[in-house]
Amino acid sequence: MSCNCGKTCAPVDDAAHACTADDKAKCGCGPSGGNFTTAGTAEHRDSTSVHSVSSSEAGGKKLTGENFTATRNACKLCAPLGACLAFRGIEGCLPFLHGSQGCATYIRRYMISHFREPMDIASSSFGEESVVFGGRRNLFDGLNHVIEGYEPAVIGIATTCLAETIGDDVNMYVKEYISADAKRVNLPHILRVSTPSYAGSHADGYQWAVRAIVDQLAVDGPNEKFIGIFPGMVSPADLRHLRELMEDFEMDFSIVPDYSDPLDGPVWGDYHKIPAGGTPAREIAKLGRASAVIELASTIADKQSAASLLDEKFSTAVFRVGLPIGIRQTDKFCNVLEQITGRPLPAKHDAERGRLIDCYVDGHKYTFGKEVVIYGEEDFVVGMTAFCCEIGLKPVLCASGGKSGKLSECIREAAPELDPETPILEGIDFAEIEVAAFNLKPDLLIGNSKGFSLSRKTGIPLIRFGFPIHDRISGPRTLHLGYRGAQRLYDTIVDKLMEMKQESNDIGYTYI
Amino acid sequence: MAEEKINLLEKRKAQVHEGGEFAMEAEKQSLAGSVSQRSCSFCGSRVVLYPIADAIHIVHGPIGCASYTWDIRGALSSGPELHRLSFSTDMQEKDVIYGGEGKLYNAISELIDEYKPSAAFIYSTCIIGVIGDDVEAICKKVQNEKGIPVIPVDSEGFKGSKKEGYKAACDALFKIVGEDEPDAQKVPKSVNILGDFNLAGEIWIIKDYYERMGVKVVSTVSGDGRVDEIRKAGRAHLNIVQCSGSVSNLAKMLETEYGTPMIRASYFGIEDMSKALYDVADFFDDDEMRMGAQRVIKEEVAKLMPQLAPYRKDLTGKKAAVYTGGAFKVFSLVRSLRTLGMDVVVAGSQTGSVDDYKLLTELCDPGTVILDDTNPLELAKYVKEKDVDLFIGGVKERPIAYKIGVGFCDHNHERKEALAGFIGMLNFAREVHSSVMSPVWQFAPRRAGKKLD
Numbered sequence: 001m002s003c004n005c006g007k008t009c010a011p012v013d014d015a016a017h018a019c020t021a022d023d024k025a026k027c028g029c030g031p032s033g034g035n036f037t038t039a040g041t042a043e044h045r046d047s048t049s050v051h052s053v054s055s056s057e058a059g060g061k062k063l064t065g066e067n068f069t070a071t072r073n074a075c076k077l078c079a080p081l082g083a084c085l086a087f088r089g090i091e092g093c094l095p096f097l098h099g100s101q102g103c104a105t106y107i108r109r110y111m112i113s114h115f116r117e118p119m120d121i122a123s124s125s126f127g128e129e130s131v132v133f134g135g136r137r138n139l140f141d142g143l144n145h146v147i148e149g150y151e152p153a154v155i156g157i158a159t160t161c162l163a164e165t166i167g168d169d170v171n172m173y174v175k176e177y178i179s180a181d182a183k184r185v186n187l188p189h190i191l192r193v194s195t196p197s198y199a200g201s202h203a204d205g206y207q208w209a210v211r212a213i214v215d216q217l218a219v220d221g222p223n224e225k226f227i228g229i230f231p232g233m234v235s236p237a238d239l240r241h242l243r244e245l246m247e248d249f250e251m252d253f254s255i256v257p258d259y260s261d262p263l264d265g266p267v268w269g270d271y272h273k274i275p276a277g278g279t280p281a282r283e284i285a286k287l288g289r290a291s292a293v294i295e296l297a298s299t300i301a302d303k304q305s306a307a308s309l310l311d312e313k314f315s316t317a318v319f320r321v322g323l324p325i326g327i328r329q330t331d332k333f334c335n336v337l338e339q340i341t342g343r344p345l346p347a348k349h350d351a352e353r354g355r356l357i358d359c360y361v362d363g364h365k366y367t368f369g370k371e372v373v374i375y376g377e378e379d380f381v382v383g384m385t386a387f388c389c390e391i392g393l394k395p396v397l398c399a400s401g402g403k404s405g406k407l408s409e410c411i412r413e414a415a416p417e418l419d420p421e422t423p424i425l426e427g428i429d430f431a432e433i434e435v436a437a438f439n440l441k442p443d444l445l446i447g448n449s450k451g452f453s454l455s456r457k458t459g460i461p462l463i464r465f466g467f468p469i470h471d472r473i474s475g476p477r478t479l480h481l482g483y484r485g486a487q488r489l490y491d492t493i494v495d496k497l498m499e500m501k502q503e504s505n506d507i508g509y510t511y512i
Numbered sequence: 513m514a515e516e517k518i519n520l521l522e523k524r525k526a527q528v529h530e531g532g533e534f535a536m537e538a539e540k541q542s543l544a545g546s547v548s549q550r551s552c553s554f555c556g557s558r559v560v561l562y563p564i565a566d567a568i569h570i571v572h573g574p575i576g577c578a579s580y581t582w583d584i585r586g587a588l589s590s591g592p593e594l595h596r597l598s599f600s601t602d603m604q605e606k607d608v609i610y611g612g613e614g615k616l617y618n619a620i621s622e623l624i625d626e627y628k629p630s631a632a633f634i635y636s637t638c639i640i641g642v643i644g645d646d647v648e649a650i651c652k653k654v655q656n657e658k659g660i661p662v663i664p665v666d667s668e669g670f671k672g673s674k675k676e677g678y679k680a681a682c683d684a685l686f687k688i689v690g691e692d693e694p695d696a697q698k699v700p701k702s703v704n705i706l707g708d709f710n711l712a713g714e715i716w717i718i719k720d721y722y723e724r725m726g727v728k729v730v731s732t733v734s735g736d737g738r739v740d741e742i743r744k745a746g747r748a749h750l751n752i753v754q755c756s757g758s759v760s761n762l763a764k765m766l767e768t769e770y771g772t773p774m775i776r777a778s779y780f781g782i783e784d785m786s787k788a789l790y791d792v793a794d795f796f797d798d799d800e801m802r803m804g805a806q807r808v809i810k811e812e813v814a815k816l817m818p819q820l821a822p823y824r825k826d827l828t829g830k831k832a833a834v835y836t837g838g839a840f841k842v843f844s845l846v847r848s849l850r851t852l853g854m855d856v857v858v859a860g861s862q863t864g865s866v867d868d869y870k871l872l873t874e875l876c877d878p879g880t881v882i883l884d885d886t887n888p889l890e891l892a893k894y895v896k897e898k899d900v901d902l903f904i905g906g907v908k909e910r911p912i913a914y915k916i917g918v919g920f921c922d923h924n925h926e927r928k929e930a931l932a933g934f935i936g937m938l939n940f941a942r943e944v945h946s947s948v949m950s951p952v953w954q955f956a957p958r959r960a961g962k963k964l965d
Contacts (some may be wrong), residue, residue: 070599
């Protein structure tokens with residue numbers, strides 16, 4: 001599909017496509033000002049660089065709204081949030097945002113609402129003078145105060161868009177800071193990552209941080225029988241399950257990062273400055289000598305990938321599989337583990353797999369052909385789509401606010417039975433998902449809490465999986481990964497479908 | 513695990529009062545690395561303007577600022593709900609390099625065509641202040657083309673804390689006031705209710721009380737706000753300002769320009785709520801109104817008191833900590849908790865002034881710890897040292913309390929229960945009671961060894 005103006009507008013799958021206001025005036029492909037359930041003729045939203053073919057029409061139904069320059073109800077968050085989450089998964093680490101105070105506070109508030117755990121994030125608290133003269137002084141003061149107050153083993157500094165824009169050289173500042181304090185004992189590791197939020201979403205920020213952490217900590221040495229796992233943005237319950245699976249394979253391993261304990265811990269008798277748990281820096285250092293690393297990410301670009309970096313620096317064996325959501329994706333992951341460890345899938349997990357298939361059989365009539373809209377981070381959408389397809393649900397739209405340019409390709413690979421007409425949209429916002437939902441009338445929405453207003457407006461039930469889950473308490477404990485995770489997802493979905501069937505039948509669908 | 517000792521940062525000591533002679537400092541920029549609970553001036557502007565429900569609110573900048581403020585607050589509307597949508601120019605790298613003016617122009621124009629709002633507020637975020645987009649010129653241009661107010665809000669985050677953002681919001685609001693009929697006559701016995709955000713429908717409760725005592729409400733800013741009503745704000749005889757300072761700048765401008773005086777009010781707790789009604793009657797010096805206020809208070813208090821009694825019985829002698837955004841709310845909370853028989857042993861705010869804290873110190877019992885612009889470590893330290901049973905604060909404070917096994921009540925912008933007015937006092941009592949008296953605390957290590965009384 002291409003824009004009507006022909007002359008100035010390239011096809012929508014051209015990554016460079018962006019119409020100026022003048023172009024729009026000339027070609028008339030700008031917004032009509034009508035109700036946004038009527039579709040436009042071209043894609044103008046600068047932030048949407050890549051769409052799959054036939055992305056905005058499905059079965060003759062228009063799926064996106066008018067071509068808005070603005071993002072309306074974003075289906076993404078900013079890069080520093082992802083970085084703070086990654087840093088929280090390093091043992092003894094305090095996340096630190098270099099920029100204005102508000103960024104740290106907003107991100108804290110946002111994460112606390114999901115995890116319901118302390119989420120202290122320091123800030124260099126820029127004022128006007130920092131913007132003019134640079135944030136060096138504030139960074140130094142901030143580091144001093146954080147070290148004094150929190151006594152962290154590690155400090156993870158991420159930059160905000162402000163610090164990026166004024167061009168603060170955090171690497172240089174940190175070097176200066178360390179050399180000025182050379183005599184000081186117990187100076188924490190200071191990790192840095194550049195997270196300009198105009199260059200990517202929270203999911204990107206997370207990956208940039210993981211890569212930076214590995215880059216700054218992993219060191220070479222003789223190979224060890226040791227596996228590194230990069231789990232991606234998953235729930236604490238997922239991380240715990242991964243840990244259990246790895247333990248059952250009886251191989252030395254490290255999950256980087258692992259925020260399962262820091263972000264889903266017990267009640268304390270005393271306030272802990274930094275919650276216990278997380279991946280120790282010494283384990284991350286060992287990644288340079290690992291026998292293999294596994295990255296649970298599909299849409300990741302090489303330049304973002306911590307695994308690729310290890311490959312480049314240390315020629316580490318790298319396995320990349322998508323998030324293990326559903327049987328087939330989990331099989332792939334377990335196959336890799338079998339291959340690396342030389343052990344078969346532990347009996348416990350094999351049994352779980354068997355019971356899961358038994359449940360698939362028990363519930364297949366409820367799921368078959370039911371239509372579903374899936375949204376969230378790109379890797380989540382890939383895994384969830386593959387899972388839905390294997391249980392007979394029919395995804396009618398797969399959407400993400402991220403824009404790797406690889407979403408479509410990755411979904412098609414992970415879910416080969418997906419209807420070729422099913423639109424896969426990157427760089428989308430909730431206003432567009434809403435248009436699609438009105439037109440496609442799916443049975444279910446699957447995604448994070450941000451689909452709540454859409455669900456309420458359309459009356460389409462929302463099943464809350466992924467991040468963030470702000471309006472339910474279960475978010476951090478929702479297990480998505482592995483056979484056990486698939487079981488949890490399956491039970492939730494089928495229970496919901498059965499409930500819907502029961503509720504919608506007014507002649508008395510009885511309880512057995 | 514060994515007990516972790518929490519010490520005050522040297523540079524923070526003057527912002528904490530632990531008894532003795534009062535010599536606090538306040539209104540300072542947050543200390544870098546202190547993990548302040550404060551936000552930024554963008555947040556302040558957004559909080560104040562956001563509830564205006566027939567306007568669109570467009571955040572100019574990268575996506576985070578818009579994402580984190582999408583419908584997170586409980587400001588309700590009796591009509592349009594444009595305020596619950598989140599619009600952003602979602603700036604990309606090339607916009608930062610080449611400037612975002614073109615994108616902003618398109619964004620505002622298209623959104624106005626689509627949503628047909630009564631006005632548009634355009635919030636500048638941090639990097640706009642750096643790259644120097646001429647937001648004002650774009651706003652002017654669109655305003656001329658579309659014929660509705662398109663108002664820039666100077667809310668770059670680095671300009672300060674929430675307080676500076678409040679000022680930017682007031683400047684923006686004042687641009688609407690009097691726009692249509694500058695010489696309109698004052699409305700008899702009328703007021704503006706300023707500084708309430710209609711969380712959980714609170715402004716409807718307050719409005720009802722005033723109307724029952726014979727007062728006409730010209731505009732509410734900004735809870736359940738409408739652009740047209742705000743235009744007419746100059747016609748009221750009196751501005752009733754709630755909240756420490758969020759809209760006091762607007763009230764000052766209204767006083768200068770329209771000669772409308774202001775009084776302060778708080779709607780939390782029986783004492784402050786009653787005072788808020790009597791003060792208005794006193795201002796108008798109107799006996800009928802005074803009797804009206806008396807009638808409203810009598811009716812409401814008669815309903816309320818018997819219902820409060822059982823809660824008070826359970827809560828008497830329990831200890832509380834209070835930490836809020838503005839200082840004014842703390843005063844009300846101290847009084848409300850006293851109504852329930854509780855003692856406040858820790859109190860503070862993000863943005864109070866030295867005078868506010870002085871007053872607070874006088875209001876509280878001796879030995880109460882007073883905190884300005886504090887942080888999780890200090891809060892945890894005092895909550896534990898003072899062995900409180902209840903903490904009142906916002907989302908960021910909640911896990912501090914919960915993690916060490918202390919009851920917690922939200923008294924912030926995200927609350928879903930109305931806590932204002934007489935009915936609000938009952939809701940408050942219920943919430944405090946269910947927080948403090950829940951049997952779950954017996955399992956928390958802090959209480960595990962103690963009998964739950």
